[in-house]
Every structure is written in structure tokens, then in C-alpha cells.
Amino acid sequence: MRNYILKRLFFTLPMMLAISFIAFVLISFIPSDPAEVALRVNEIIPTHEAVASMRESLGLNDPFLVRYVNWLYDCLRLDFGSSYINHNRLVFDEIARSLPATLKLAFFSFIIVIVVSFPIGILSAVFKDSKVDKAVRVFMFLFTAIPNYWLGLILMWVFAIHFNLLPTSGATSFKHYILPAITLSMTYVSTYIRLIRSAMLENMQENYLFYARVRGISEGVIIIKHLFTNSLQSTMNALGMSFVQLIAGTFVIENIFAIPGIGRLCISAIFNRDYPIIQAYILMMGLLFVFCNLFVDIVQTYLDPKQRRSM
Amino acid sequence: MKRLLSDKLAILALSILATVMIMGVFAPFFSLHDPLEQNIAFKFAGMSWEYPLGTDHLGRCIYSRLVFGIRNTVFLAMLTMVCTISIGVVIGVISGYYKGVIDEMIMRFCDVMLSFPSQVMILAIVGVLGVGIENIIIANIVIKWTWYARMIRGMVAGYNYKNYVLFAKTIGKSDRFIISRHLLPNISSEIVVLATLDMGWVIINISTLSFLGLGIQPPFPEWGAMLSEAKNVLMSNPSQMIAPGLAILVVVASFNILGDALRDMLDVRGANK
Numbered sequence: 414m415r416n417y418i419l420k421r422l423f424f425t426l427p428m429m430l431a432i433s434f435i436a437f438v439l440i441s442f443i444p445s446d447p448a449e450v451a452l453r454v455n456e457i458i459p460t461h462e463a464v465a466s467m468r469e470s471l472g473l474n475d476p477f478l479v480r481y482v483n484w485l486y487d488c489l490r491l492d493f494g495s496s497y498i499n500h501n502r503l504v505f506d507e508i509a510r511s512l513p514a515t516l517k518l519a520f521f522s523f524i525i526v527i528v529v530s531f532p533i534g535i536l537s538a539v540f541k542d543s544k545v546d547k548a549v550r551v552f553m554f555l556f557t558a559i560p561n562y563w564l565g566l567i568l569m570w571v572f573a574i575h576f577n578l579l580p581t582s583g584a585t586s587f588k589h590y591i592l593p594a595i596t597l598s599m600t601y602v603s604t605y606i607r608l609i610r611s612a613m614l615e616n617m618q619e620n621y622l623f624y625a626r627v628r629g630i631s632e633g634v635i636i637i638k639h640l641f642t643n644s645l646q647s648t649m650n651a652l653g654m655s656f657v658q659l660i661a662g663t664f665v666i667e668n669i670f671a672i673p674g675i676g677r678l679c680i681s682a683i684f685n686r687d688y689p690i691i692q693a694y695i696l697m698m699g700l701l702f703v704f705c706n707l708f709v710d711i712v713q714t715y716l717d718p719k720q721r722r723s724m
Numbered sequence: 725m726k727r728l729l730s731d732k733l734a735i736l737a738l739s740i741l742a743t744v745m746i747m748g749v750f751a752p753f754f755s756l757h758d759p760l761e762q763n764i765a766f767k768f769a770g771m772s773w774e775y776p777l778g779t780d781h782l783g784r785c786i787y788s789r790l791v792f793g794i795r796n797t798v799f800l801a802m803l804t805m806v807c808t809i810s811i812g813v814v815i816g817v818i819s820g821y822y823k824g825v826i827d828e829m830i831m832r833f834c835d836v837m838l839s840f841p842s843q844v845m846i847l848a849i850v851g852v853l854g855v856g857i858e859n860i861i862i863a864n865i866v867i868k869w870t871w872y873a874r875m876i877r878g879m880v881a882g883y884n885y886k887n888y889v890l891f892a893k894t895i896g897k898s899d900r901f902i903i904s905r906h907l908l909p910n911i912s913s914e915i916v917v918l919a920t921l922d923m924g925w926v927i928i929n930i931s932t933l934s935f936l937g938l939g940i941q942p943p944f945p946e947w948g949a950m951l952s953e954a955k956n957v958l959m960s961n962p963s964q965m966i967a968p969g970l971a972i973l974v975v976v977a978s979f980n981i982l983g984d985a986l987r988d989m990l991d992v993r994g995a996n997k
Contacts, residue, residue, distance in 0.1 A: 431836060439852050558977035560928045560948070562935050563969035566955055570962045661843040665932055669955070680936060683851045691851035698844040706839075 418711055425703050432699035433488065437481050440692045447688070448473055450497055493693040497686070504689045508675060508697065514584045515674030518666065519659040521594035526601045526655070531641075533602075534609025539636060541614065549606060556603040565596040565669045582671035593670040597663060601655055608651060612644035619643075646717060653709025657702045734985035737978035744975060748794030755788035759945045768961050777967050780950075781957050782943075786967055789945035793968070796934075796946040798975060800857065801926040804864045805919050811865065812872025813915070817903060819873065820880030831877070834870040842867045846929075850938055860930060860939045868922075875918060879911040913990055921983030924976035931972055947972050 448467040452459040468474055472483060487493070493504035537549040572592060573581040580589050616622065617640065625635050664676025671677075675694060682690035747754045756774070763783035770778050777786040819827045837845075849863035883889060883906070892902045931948030933939045940946035942953070947968040954964035 428839075432840075435840075436848075439848055442852050554977070554980070555973075558924060558973050558980055560931060560935075560951075560969070560972050560976075562932055562948075563951060563965065563972065566951065566958060566965050566969070570958055570965075574959060574962065658841055658843070661841045664843070664847065665936065668936055679847055679851070680938070683847065683938065684855065686854070688851075691848070695844060695848045695851075699840060702839070702841055702844075 414715065417714065421707055421710060425707055428703050429700060432703065433485055433696060434481070436692050436696040436699065437484055439695065440688050441477075443686075443688055445686070447471065450686075450688075488696065493696075494689045496690060497688060504693045507678060507690060508693055511673055511675045511678045514672050515660060515663050515667070515676060517584075518590055518593055518597065518663050518672060518674060519656065521590050522598040522601070522659050523656055525594055525598040526605055526659075527652075529598070530602045530605035531609060534606040535613065535636065535641060537606065538610045538613035538617070538640075549610075553603040553606055556599050559599075561596055561600050562665050562669055564599055565593070565666060568592050568596055569669070584672040584674075589670075589672070593666045593672060596669075597659060597666045601659070604655075605648065605652075608648050609644055612647045613640055616640050616643050646713070649713050649716070650709055653705055653712070657698075657705045660701065661698055731985050731988075733981055737981040737985070740974060740978045741982065744794055744798060744978075747791055748799055751792045751795060755785070755791045757785035757788045759784065759789045759792040760943050761785070768957075768964075778963070780953060780964060781961070786950075786964075789950060790947070790967060790971055793945040793947045793950060793971070796857075796940050796944065797927060797931055797948070797972070800861060801923060801930050804861050804868075804926050804930065805923060807861075808865050808868045809872055809915060809919055811869040812876050813908075815869070815873040816876025817880055817907065820877035821884065821899070821903060821907065827877070830873065834874050837867070837870040838874070846933070850933070855938050856941070857930075857934070857939045860933045864926060864929060868926075872915075872918070876911060876915065879914055880907055883907055883910050917983060917986045917990055920979055920986055923979040923983070927972065927976055927979070 446464070448464050448471055449459045451471065452463055452467055457463055472480060475483070491505050493508075496502045496504055496507060533549055537546040540546055569581055569592060572578050579592055580586075583589050622635065622639060625639055661676075663672075663674055664680055666672070667674045667677040668680060675697075679691060679694045681687075682694070756776070761784060763779070765783065766775070766779050767781055767783040768779060769775050769783070772778075775785050775787065777790065780786055780789070815830060819830045845867045846860075846863045849866055850859050853859035853862065886906075889902060889906050892906060930939060931946065931951075934946045934948035935952045937949075937952065940949050942949060950968040951965055954961075954968065957964055
């Protein structure tokens with residue numbers, strides 16, 4: 414097992430390099446000259462001489478690869494530079510300050526996705542074509558067509574304004590996360606109900622189920638122990654990926670409910686053309702994606718006896 | 725086609741979409757007011773014969789804005805789809821038909837692109853290019869074409885060893901002839917199904933970004949942007965958000981129903997062979 418993990422870790426290195434390269438190249442495509450932007454931020458009039466000396470001091474005259482390596486070295490020391498808009502603020506601090514809210518939101522949504530979609534998915538597979546199943550199918554259909562920002566607005570109006578049960582915006586207490594987490598999770602809930610349902614239905618055709626029934630094992634044990642655990646295998650991978658997608662997808666919800674997370678940070682950086690923050694966001698999300706992928710693969714291999722034995 | 729017409733839900737979806745398209749194309753004819761015309765005296769007016777869906781915070785006719793919004797919401801999503809598929813078909817056919825080193829390179833590139841979360845990629849591209857609807861369309865095409873290229877490559881590879889293709893190659897027909905006469909007609913129906921199923925996703929995606937203010941800029945009508953304006957008056961006039969939200973829901977649901985129906989239809993035809 415340890416060898417396997419080490420091997421996988423080793424193979425993520427090229428992927429991480431590729432992501433850092435993408436983040437670097439993308440930002441070097443920006444239409445404005447970084448030296449000029451840096452001068453304007455410092456309120457210096459960008460004359461030709463000033464731009465030239467700024468280019469020199471920022472190292473913009475170096476060859477492309479040299480700049481990339483220098484930048485990568487800075488990133489490894491967690492030095493992402495300072496924000497263009499308010500250059501007293503370090504990009505790292507900005508991200509470190511907004512990350513907890515986003516992670517909390519993604520985590521709560523993840524819990525909701527699991528708690529809601531698994532039981533419903535199992536029920537609708539076990540009672541296929543019953544009234545429950547039909548209702549679930551209508552629900553799934555509706556939630557794939559509803560834009561989640563609209564759902565967010567509706568929930569906000571019903572629970573926060575009309576009944577005044579929950580706060581509309583901010584992120585100071587647990588209560589603040591309830592509505593955003595529900596909104597964020599709904600799209601994924603319908604996806605997972607469908608995944609679990611179809612995986613269960615597929616597994617119901619298998620021989621081992623017939624054998625278990627012949628052995629006289631009770632239906633409940635069969636469903637939970639045999640059907641569900643086997644169906645879980647195929648959904649595990651998707652679930653791990655979803656956690657990153659939840660983190661990446663929070664930017665809409667954060668904007669509606671005014672949660673100070675990294676999604677909101679990135680959107681306001683886009684409006685302000687604050688490129689260092691955008692760059693750090695891309696890099697961080699890419700790396701997060703790679704690590705979640707790795708984690709899921711390892712857990713999946715560990716849980717699957719067939720694969721574990723072959724190692 | 726007959727099977728499609730026997731599915732009542734699919735017919736409903738098809739007629740909704742056809743109506744929406746016609747209203748969008750002839751928007752000036754169907755609308756009652758100029759979508760940008762402000763009339764502060766009538767702000768937040770209720771439903772009336774003059775303003776069938778009432779007016780917004782600037783006294784603009786919501787119905788007329790919805791009708792003109794079809795052009796920005798639905799038609800731009802369709803444009804995005806057409807561009808995505810065109811690129812996907814060209815690259816996918818090259819990759820699947822010629823195979824070899826080019827195929828290998830294209831597919832590895834697609835793998836890297838597809839392994840990146842799409843939302844981050846969109847934000848990255850919009851972040852670099854700046855705010856604006858053109859950039860959002862470009863971002864959507866960039867993140868989507870790789871998926872289509874891979875699907876289309878798979879389809880083409882499936883037809884590559886059919887007897888009629890091998891026969892055409894043997895008698896020395898040009899690659900262009902084989903691709904345009906044999907491969908494209910065969911894969912076109914599958915592409916249509918994929919595109920229809922994906923349209924809803926593109927519409928939601930583009931309207932989400934407009935909702936955040938990254939896409940269509942005010943005062944121009946777009947359903948997501950209209951919801952963003954409705955959000956600002958959520959406290960005082962919550963009914964503002966009903967019409968644009970329902971419009972998106974209905975159109976996206978119709979595309980999904982139609983896509984499912986088309987897919988079932990194709991599967992049945994495949995099973996009968």
C-alpha cells in the first residue's frame with residue numbers, strides 16, 4: 414500500500430507542474446503591461462523611463478522560462494506577491510482569510526448531499542416505479558433544470574425574508590450557512606440520487622444477489638450490505654471529484670449570500686483586474702483538484718479488496 | 725421522427741422551444757414596448773394589458789425584456805454550442821479518422837483539459853480576457869470542445885472499420901469523400917442528441933455568469949442579468965424574480981426532455997438493427 418501511495422504521489426508531480434504552467438501562461442496573456450499596472454497601483458505616472466525601470470525591477474525582461482522558474486520558486490515559499498488594488502495586502506493573506514468560509518460551505522453541502530441523496534437513491538431503486546420513485550424522478554428532473562442561483566433567491570425570500578427564520582447574508586454563525594449550503598447541494602443531490610439509483614438497479618441483476626436470497630439472508634441486510642456497498646464503489650470516485658467541484662462552484666452562492674469566501678474574492682478580483690489573486694486562485698484550485706483526485710484513488714483502492722490484493 | 729411525435733411530452737417541449745425561437749427571432753414584433761424604455765412613473769407596476777408581466781425597478785416592461793432576452797440567453801447559448809461542436813467535429817474527425825501520432829497528441833491534450841474543473845477554467849479565462857459576453861462564450865467553448873472532440877473521435881473510430889468505409893477506401897475514394905458521405909451523416913444524429921442534452925447546461929452557465937455581472941451588461945436584457953436586478957429588490961418586490969427564473973426553468977427543462985426523447989428514439993433504432 415505504501416509503495417502504491419508513493420508511486421501515485423510521484424505521478425502527480427508532472428500534473429502539478431502542468432497546472433502551475435497553465436496558471437503562469439494564462440496570466441502572461443493579459444492585455445495590459447504588468448509594469449504599467451504596478452506603476453499605476455503605486456500612483457506613479459507611467460512614463461517610458463518609469464515603465465522601463467519597473468520592467469527591470471520586476472524581472473520582466475528575463476526570458477520566459479527564467480521568469481516561470483522564479484515565479485514557481487516564489488510560489489513554493491507561498492509568496493504570491495501582493496494585490497494590485499491594495500498593495501499592502503499579500504495575496505496569500507487574502508486567500509488564507511477567505512478560504513475557511515468556502516471550505517465550511519463546501520463541507521456542509523457535502524454532508525447534505527450524502528445525507529439526502531443516499532437514502533432517497535436507495536429507496537427509489539428498491540421501490541422502482543412506485544409512487545415514491547416517480548416523485549423522486551420528477552424532483553430530479555426539476556432540479557437539473559433550475560438554475561441554482563434562482564433557487565438561492567427563492568430560498569432566501571421564503572426563509573430569510575418572508576418567515577424571517579434565517580439570516581440573508583454574511584457568515585458569522587452556523588445559521589448563516591444553512592441556506593447557502595442547501596442551495597449549493599441541490600444540484601448535486603439530484604445527480605447522486607440518479608447515480609445511486611442506476612448503480613443499485615444495475616447491481617440488482619447480478620448473480621451474487623440471487624445467491625444471497627437463496628441463502629435466506631434478510632432483504633434489509635441484502636440491500637444495505639450487498640447492494641449498497643457495491644453501488645458505493647462506482648459513486649465513490651464521483652463523490653471525491655464533487656468535493657472539489659463544490660469548492661469551485663461556491664462562487665455563485667457566495668455572491669448571492671454575501672459569504673466572504675475565495676469564490677467571491679476571485680469574482681471581485683476579476684472585476685478589479687487584480688491578476689495576482691486570479692493567478693493564485695487558479696493555481697490553488699488546480700492543486701486542490703489534483704490532491705482530491707489522488708486521495709479518492711487511494712481510498713478507493715484501499716476499499717476495493719480486488720485491487721488491494723493485486724498490489 | 726414518428727416515434728418522436730408519439731411522445732406527448734417531447735411534442736410539448738418541441739413546441740415550447742419552437743415558440744421561444746420564433747418569439748426570439750421576431751422579438752420586435754412580439755414585444756409590446758422597447759425593452760430599454762424606462763418609465764419611472766410606472767415602476768413595479770402589476771400585471772395589466774399594457775404590461776402583461778408588470779414592470780421592473782425602472783418601469784421597463786418585463787414581458788418585452790423577456791422576449792428580447794431570448795436573443796441573449798437562448799440564441800447566444802446556441803451560438804456557443806454550434807462553435808463548440810464545429811471545433812469538436814473537426815478535431816474529433818481528424819483524431820478518429822487519421823489516428824496515429826496526431827490522435828495521441830490531441831487526446832492527451834484533451835485529457836489534461838478535461839481533468840481541470842470547468843468552473844475554475846471559466847473563471848480563469850474570463851479573469852484573463854476581462855468581463856464581457858464574448859469572453860464568456862469563448863470560455864465556454866474552450867472548456868467544452870475537448871469533451872466533444874473525444875466523444876466524436878469515439879464515434880468515428882466505431883465507423884472506421886465498417887465494410888462500406890473499407891470498401892470506399894479500397895476503390896480509392898478520397899478521404900474527403902469518405903468523411904463527408906459516410907462518417908458525418910452517421911455521427912450527425914448522435915451529435916444532435918448530445919448537443920440537445922447539453923444546451924440546458926450552456927444556458928444555465930451563461931445566465932449564471934451574466935447574473936454575477938460577468939456577461940451581458942446592463943441595461944441589455946438577459947434572463948440571468950434580469951434575475952440579478954431582481955435580487956437587488958428582493959426585500960421590497962420579490963415577485964420580480966418569478967418571470968425570468970421560470971423562463972430559464974421552462975427552456976432548460978424543454979431542452980432536457982427533447983434530448984432524452986431523441987436519445988431514446990436513437991437507441992430504439994439501434995436495437996432494431
